[in-house]
Amino acid sequence: MALVRFSPPAGIDDAGGDRGFLDRWHDLVSGLIAESTELSGRGAYLNPALGDVPSDRERAITWTGMSRPLLMEHRDDRSAAYAAAEDRAVQIEYLEWHVERTSGKISAVTFTCETPEYWRLLAALHPDVVLDLYRRLVSPDVARGDLFAPDGTYLPLNRWNTTDGAVHYVMPINSMRDLLGVSQELEPSQHADDGYDALPYSRATGADARINFDLWAMSRQGHRIATANPPGLYMIGWDDSGWTTPDGRRVGDYWTIDRGRPGAALRVTYRVPDSEGFLVGDISIGGRPIEFGGQIAEHITMSAHVVTGGIA
Amino acid sequence: MSGQGGDALAGLGAVGVQRLSGISLPQPTPVAPGAPASPAERAASGLLGEEAPAPASAAQQRTDASAEPVFDETATSDIQGNVIPGFNKDHQRFLFFTAADAPRAREWLRGLAPRLSSMREVLDFRREFRRERLESGSATPTKTATWTALAVSASAVVKLLGEDALARFGDGAFRQGMAARSTFLGDPADPEAPGHRDGWKVGGSGTEADFVVIVASDSLDELEAAASGIIAEAERLAVTLTFDQLGENLPGNLAGHEHFGFKDGVSQPGVRGATVDGEDISPRYLDPRNPHSRIFGKPGQPLVWPGQFVVGWPRQSPADPLVAAEASDAFPDWARNGSYLVFRRLTQDVPAFWDFAARAAQAHGTDPVHFASMMVGRWPSGAPISRTPEGDDVALAGDEFAHNHFQFDDDTTAWMPSPELSRAGYPGDGHPRARADLFGQACPVAGHIRKVNPRDSATDFGAPADTFLRLMLRRGIPFGPPLAGVAGPSPELVETERGLLFAAYMTSIEDQFEFVVRRWANSSLQPNVGGHDPIIGQADVYGDRTRHIDLPAASGEATRVAIEQEFVTATGGGYFFAPGISAVADVLGAEPAGGGSPG
Numbered sequence: 029m030a031l032v033r034f035s036p037p038a039g040i041d042d043a044g045g046d047r048g049f050l051d052r053w054h055d056l057v058s059g060l061i062a063e064s065t066e067l068s069g070r071g072a073y074l075n076p077a078l079g080d081v082p083s084d085r086e087r088a089i090t091w092t093g094m095s096r097p098l099l100m101e102h103r104d105d106r107s108a109a110y111a112a113a114e115d116r117a118v119q120i121e122y123l124e125w126h127v128e129r130t131s132g133k134i135s136a137v138t139f140t141c142e143t144p145e146y147w148r149l150l151a152a153l154h155p156d157v158v159l160d161l162y163r164r165l166v167s168p169d170v171a172r173g174d175l176f177a178p179d180g181t182y183l184p185l186n187r188w189n190t191t192d193g194a195v196h197y198v199m200p201i202n203s204m205r206d207l208l209g210v211s212q213e214l215e216p217s218q219h220a221d222d223g224y225d226a227l228p229y230s231r232a233t234g235a236d237a238r239i240n241f242d243l244w245a246m247s248r249q250g251h252r253i254a255t256a257n258p259p260g261l262y263m264i265g266w267d268d269s270g271w272t273t274p275d276g277r278r279v280g281d282y283w284t285i286d287r288g289r290p291g292a293a294l295r296v297t298y299r300v301p302d303s304e305g306f307l308v309g310d311i312s313i314g315g316r317p318i319e320f321g322g323q324i325a326e327h328i329t330m331s332a333h334v335v336t337g338g339i340a
Numbered sequence: 341m342s343g344q345g346g347d348a349l350a351g352l353g354a355v356g357v358q359r360l361s362g363i364s365l366p367q368p369t370p371v372a373p374g375a376p377a378s379p380a381e382r383a384a385s386g387l388l389g390e391e392a393p394a395p396a397s398a399a400q401q402r403t404d405a406s407a408e409p410v411f412d413e414t415a416t417s418d419i420q421g422n423v424i425p426g427f428n429k430d431h432q433r434f435l436f437f438t439a440a441d442a443p444r445a446r447e448w449l450r451g452l453a454p455r456l457s458s459m460r461e462v463l464d465f466r467r468e469f470r471r472e473r474l475e476s477g478s479a480t481p482t483k484t485a486t487w488t489a490l491a492v493s494a495s496a497v498v499k500l501l502g503e504d505a506l507a508r509f510g511d512g513a514f515r516q517g518m519a520a521r522s523t524f525l526g527d528p529a530d531p532e533a534p535g536h537r538d539g540w541k542v543g544g545s546g547t548e549a550d551f552v553v554i555v556a557s558d559s560l561d562e563l564e565a566a567a568s569g570i571i572a573e574a575e576r577l578a579v580t581l582t583f584d585q586l587g588e589n590l591p592g593n594l595a596g597h598e599h600f601g602f603k604d605g606v607s608q609p610g611v612r613g614a615t616v617d618g619e620d621i622s623p624r625y626l627d628p629r630n631p632h633s634r635i636f637g638k639p640g641q642p643l644v645w646p647g648q649f650v651v652g653w654p655r656q657s658p659a660d661p662l663v664a665a666e667a668s669d670a671f672p673d674w675a676r677n678g679s680y681l682v683f684r685r686l687t688q689d690v691p692a693f694w695d696f697a698a699r700a701a702q703a704h705g706t707d708p709v710h711f712a713s714m715m716v717g718r719w720p721s722g723a724p725i726s727r728t729p730e731g732d733d734v735a736l737a738g739d740e741f742a743h744n745h746f747q748f749d750d751d752t753t754a755w756m757p758s759p760e761l762s763r764a765g766y767p768g769d770g771h772p773r774a775r776a777d778l779f780g781q782a783c784p785v786a787g788h789i790r791k792v793n794p795r796d797s798a799t800d801f802g803a804p805a806d807t808f809l810r811l812m813l814r815r816g817i818p819f820g821p822p823l824a825g826v827a828g829p830s831p832e833l834v835e836t837e838r839g840l841l842f843a844a845y846m847t848s849i850e851d852q853f854e855f856v857v858r859r860w861a862n863s864s865l866q867p868n869v870g871g872h873d874p875i876i877g878q879a880d881v882y883g884d885r886t887r888h889i890d891l892p893a894a895s896g897e898a899t900r901v902a903i904e905q906e907f908v909t910a911t912g913g914g915y916f917f918a919p920g921i922s923a924v925a926d927v928l929g930a931e932p933a934g935g936g937s938p939g
Contacts, residue, residue, distance in 0.1 A: 085779060085896035088869045091800045092859075100658045104510045104670035106850065222750040223796035224635060228660030229803040237806075241798030245749040249776050265865050269880040270524030270858075278529040281882060314524030315516050329800065329865045337896070 032076035034058065037142065037260030038288040042150055042157055049153050056145060057259055060208045072247040073212045074254045076335070081254040084337030088264060089242050093123035093139070093328035097232035113322035116190065121235050122202050122261045123330055125321040126194035133309035136299035137321040139328065141261040142196040142287070143204040144184050151175070151182030158182065165286060165295065166193035195295075207261055207332055210239045214247045221248075239332065246336050256333035263293040264331035266324075274310045282308075292331075298324055345698030348708040349690065352601035353593040353825035357721050357738040361477030363765040365470065407664070409613045409646060409653055411459070416615060418677040418920040419650055421462030422489035422554060422815055423845045424611055424621060428466075429487070429556035430589040432817050433567040434683070434841055436542050436549035436914075437579045442499050444577040445550070449490075449500075449929035451573060452553070456921045457487035463615070474764070479595060484558035486566050490924060491681040491916030493517065496550035500928050509917070510670020513849040514680060518913040519544055525854065526862040526878030527910050528885070535878075535909040541685060542583035543914035549582055552683060552916055554843070583912070585685065587817035587841045594825055596722075599688045599838045600712070600875075600907075601824035603722025603737065607744050607793060609644040609811040610637030613653075621646075625741060627756040635661045639755050639769070640744030640795075642808055648852070649813050649845050652676035656808050668847055674927040677920030682812075682853045684842040685912030686876070690823045691834060693907040700901050704891065715874040715889065717789030724789075726752075726774040729782040736771040746774035747796040748783065779892050785870025786889040791860050792873065799867030800859065812844040812852050839911070849915055864888060871900070876908050 034057040036042070036050070043049035054077065061075040074081045095113050097120060102109035116124055128136040151158045155176060162170040166188045175186050189195045197203060220226035226244060229237055246253050271279040282301070288294035300308055311318050318324065411419070421427065439445035469481045494515050497506045506515055513521050522537040522544075523529045530536060537544040553570055557563035571581050590597050598604040610622025622643060626633035637643050647655025647667045652675075654664035671678075694708060701711035709732070713719045719728070721737035726746040728736060737743050741761070746752050752774040757766050777783055783790050790797075793811065796804050820838025823829055846852040859866050861873035864887070871889035872879055879887045885906065892898040919928060 085892075087779075088865075090865050090867075090869055091802075092866075096802060103848075103851070104668050106512070221753065222747055223798065223804045224632060224661075224747075227635075227803060227805050228657075228663070229805060230659060232658070232802075234800060234802045234806075237802035238798045238800065241803055245776075245778055245797075248750060249778065264869075267858075267863060269526060269862070270521075270529075272523070272529075278523070278880075278882065314513075315520040316512065329863070331865075331869075 032257045035258035038292045076254040082338030083335035086335050088331045090329050090331045091234040091238045094322050094326035095120050096234040110320035110322040127321045133307050135307045139296045140194045142294050145204045147196045251336045252338045253336045256335050262331045264329050266328045270314050272312050274306050344708050345694035349694040350827045356593040357734045359477040359738045363474035365764050411615050416460035417458045418922050419459040420489050420918050421457040421459050423679045424459050425466050426815050427487050427556035431560045431563045432556040432587040434585040435553040436583040437551040438582050439550050440578040446929045448577040448579045450925050453925035455488050486557035486562045489554040491552050491918040493916050508672040511849050514915045518915045540912045542912040587819045590822045599690050600693050601720045602716050606722050610641045612643050612645050625761045651678045674923045679845040679918050680849050681916040681918045682844050683914050687839040687909045687911045689907050717783045717787035726783045742769040742771050749778045749797050751776045785868045788875040794867045812846045815843040
């Protein structure tokens with residue numbers, strides 16, 4: 029089996045097939061895996077760029093986009109959890125969003141699960157592409173100086189990726205580094221015979237628990253594990269059943285995949301077409317008006333993918 | 341119906357399950373009132389055995405779980421007996437009422453309150469019945485009882501106590517009612533479609549009830565007498581019976597089964613805590629030296645903090661099953677000792693289910709019973725397919741200490757009975773063990789029991805500790821005449837409506853019932869990717885209600901089986917609250933001071 033060359037998330041081609049960019053991306057991802065080997069325990073988590081990994085099957089590891097820590101903190105007051113979740117700094121489940129309002133009512137919500145590593149690299153090698161993407165994705169008003177320091181350094185916390193939009197993660201522990209780091213934490217599985225034995229589990233996020241417990245189980249059973257290619261974080265799906273228009277009808281399909289593809293979306297916008305004559309904030313989920321982006325994020329399923337097989 | 345599906349259906353129940361017998365449980369040993377029984381204390385008292393556990397690690401030395409709450413006499417006489425431990429009677433009437441006049445409705449409630457059955461009353465009965473059952477192997481109690489439970493809807497709270505009182509219930513789903521949440525639960529949005537709330541027999545648009553009274557009895561005659569008395573008194577006080585549903589256990593070898601023919605209710609959470617007599621609400625049967633004895637009562641029965649089911653009690657921690665979290669404060673004071681009751685009238689299309697199973701089985705190269713069992717996760721007998729993937733095992737099914745002992749992700753290890761259970765005569769669990777089934781080759785990831793309780797697996801909401809937060813106390817019973825096990829049924833019998841009266845108690849409708857239904861059963865991606873719950877799941881993608889289930893082979897290849905028909909349809913329902921018995925008379929039934937609403 030040939031060694032893996034890591035592709036950009038969802039196989040997206042922002043750099044026009046530039047070989048140099050693709051090589052740098054590959055090296056970056058490969059380096060993130062190699063960095064964390066001390067956490068890899070018995071060595072079941074492998075870098076498929078460096079050696080063959082039996083890949084009998086691919087597994088999608090899924091979790092919920094809305095912050096589980098906030099839902100647990102506000103167990104008895106869901107609205108408080110949604111309100112708190114509007115802060116990008118606590119959008120901790122590898123899904124971040126930006127809410128647009130018209131006269132106080134939500135008109136659109138943009139969701140992203142793109143990593144800062146990817147955008148930094150793209151900005152370093154193809155700044156014009158980054159500028160063009162920002163203008164297309166967020167606003168035609170984006171200026172080069174908004175995104176880049178005078179010396180050309182990309183500014184990930186620029187206004188169009190924070191207060192005025194969301195292009196990629198800004199929450200500090202949402203990143204490719206964190207995804208791959210958590211994935212390599214196989215050592216704790218050696219202390220447990222099964223999922224119950226691995227309790228209590230101290231981290232509150234759904235994503236960390238999900239990745240840890242799934243991979244621990246595979247590791248305990250002797251499987252070798254590697255990230256699927258392309259590596260990354262995705263919106264694998266969403267569920268808008270039971271969402272209703274102001275006159276009580278079932279909503280239409282108001283989701284637009286701006287980047288990525290169905291089952292592996294990187295950037296999604298939820299906006300009602302003008303022809304419908306109402307806004308996102310006029311939609312009800314289970315009879316309750318949408319007042320916060322987190323209400324939508326709660327119905328988005330996130331995923332990361334691994335390949336597994338063989339015996340370590 | 342005809343063909344292989346019909347043959348499989350007609351053959352169900354032909355072989356009875358031989359239940360365990362010859363086991364003589366001792367009476368519980370009393371402990372000092374108010375003294376929580378730690379595992380060591382229980383062991384020393386003989387409840388769990390003579391040998392005190394020998395903690396092997398710091399984790400095992402934690403004693404948080406030993407601080408389980410004590411249900412004193414006040415609590416056990418206040419909590420309704422259908423919440424804990426559950427009526428579980430063969431004959432039950434679900435009576436739905438609407439009140440026209442609040443003062444007269446209050447009078448009715450004051451009269452009804454003394455008839456409501458308490459936790460204490462039902463616990464006393466259950467203790468004796470359990471001893472009889474394990475001794476004789478018979479599922480029929482020698483004594484009989486007739487019990488009554490009450491729950492009120494949001495509309496009743498408003499009528500009796502006012503809007504402000506309803507606002508103090510933090511669960512928005514309760515305040516809204518099931519009809520308003522129907523499409524969120526996956527029911528059809530098209531008013532013409534079967535299952536739409538407009539067509540419900542109770543609880544739909546314009547047919548929502550104020551009260552549900554559940555009368556349960558071992559005797560049909562006693563049931564009828566008790567129900568008639570309650571109805572007559574209600575009518576006298578302008579509390580109108582709007583719907584009346586009889587539920588009955590299936591007969592003969594299919595007792596305890598639902599209408600598709602599968603043993604139901606095998607897996608229930610255990611409730612942590614003990615009575616002042618030292619009796620565990622959920623007895624502990626694992627050897628205390630086994631770390632799993634701290635989180636399971638019977639093997640496979642997770643121990644859950646009571647606040648998940650009863651208001652005002654410590655509830656489950658999202659991270660650690662051994663540590664209690666504070667009780668919910670999302671209730672008015674008078675709601676203490678109460679519990680939400682979710683009722684759902686689910687009509688089952690038994691011929692369609694078995695026709696599908698037969699067609700799919702043929703395409704998959706197996707037989708209809710095996711395919712249907714993969715959809716459920718258990719064989720018709722109740723034996724878990726995880727422990728016996730190749731065929732049903734009635735000996736396993738009849739061993740109530742073994743038939744729920746299995747995990748999904750890892751090999752399930754052997755368990756040692758507590759010394760007490762061994763002394764009582766339990767020979768040990770020698771049945772085949774469940775093997776690691778991470779990818780769902782034995783029990784498909786979307787199999788019903790795996791969907792609604794993923795056990796040791798992680799879920800889209802985190803570690804297995806989170807799953808404890810989702811469990812409910814299920815109190816359902818079938819309705820309608822059985823078709824399973826009937827050879828050559830008449831067309832009239834085939835056409836007769838049948839199904840399940842789903843009833844479950846919990847303290848958060850949104851985080852328990854709705855979470856499990858919407859996020860897991862209705863999703864092909866959650867809690868694990870692999871398809872929809874083929875039994876109760878509902879998909880609705882802009883009107884496309886097709887579901888699917890993935891069946892992986894050992895090679896890693898998965899076959900996706902489309903399910904274009906639904907076998908279970910909602911035909912009624914409601915969100916209710918079952919108050920503590922004292923609150924029925926003293927709060928809901930109380931005349932408001934000064935003639936106004938007590939708020």
